[in-house]
Amino acid sequence: MHISFRGSPVTISIGASVTAGACFIAAVLWAGAADLVTMKIRNGLVLFLIAGYIILAPLSGIAWLDIGWSIAVAAGVLACMFVLFGLGWIGGGDAKLAAVIALWLGADHALAYILYTALFGGILTIVLLQFRLMVLPLQCLTVPWIMRLHAPETGVPYGVAITAAALFIFPATHWMKALT
Numbered sequence: 001m002h003i004s005f006r007g008s009p010v011t012i013s014i015g016a017s018v019t020a021g022a023c024f025i026a027a028v029l030w031a032g033a034a035d036l037v038t039m040k041i042r043n044g045l046v047l048f049l050i051a052g053y054i055i056l057a058p059l060s061g062i063a064w065l066d067i068g069w070s071i072a073v074a075a076g077v078l079a080c081m082f083v084l085f086g087l088g089w090i091g092g093g094d095a096k097l098a099a100v101i102a103l104w105l106g107a108d109h110a111l112a113y114i115l116y117t118a119l120f121g122g123i124l125t126i127v128l129l130q131f132r133l134m135v136l137p138l139q140c141l142t143v144p145w146i147m148r149l150h151a152p153e154t155g156v157p158y159g160v161a162i163t164a165a166a167l168f169i170f171p172a173t174h175w176m177k178a179l180t
Helices: 012-038 043-059 064-086 092-105 107-133 138-142 144-150 159-172
Strands: 002-005 008-011
Touching: 012 043, 012 092, 012 144, 012 159, 043 064, 043 092, 064 092, 064 107, 092 107, 092 159, 107 144, 107 159, 138 144
Parallel strands: none
Antiparallel strands: 002 008
16 A cells, blocks of 8 residues: 655555564563563563554555464464463463464464474573573672572573564564565
8 A cells, every 4th residue: 555645655564564573573572571580471562562463464564364364373372372381381471472473473484483482492491501500690699580590490481482583583574575
């Protein structure tokens, strides 16, 4: 769709894609950092990503069929993630974040996204286990989030792996291809 603004053509889909890319990257980085520091991913952030997708996907020129497939795949990812949540393997915030990111990445990138999430999650777990074997410097003993990460009874902030996989896959998505 093209509109004219003071005589020069402006493409809504490119503007929406740029806006979408900026919103997605900022929100996903925020989620990963929040999970690392607090071990929580806020529902408001997940809702922001859902609202952003609902508004920006049609404006970016994504076909309604592709939007439907993305919704279906995201629902499937959410169902699988809640099984993992029920088993105590991941947190509820991780489950919701993984599903909304699958929505954004699209059905054609969902499998690669899940595989990269598992790969980055394994690497993160190994690094965290090694970190927990280290003796912390005195300066770190007063930083609550570092102490929480260092504690052996603390889980893994899997939102970091989810974020890494999302950012790894995002350049190949329809959002970025619209800019080329």
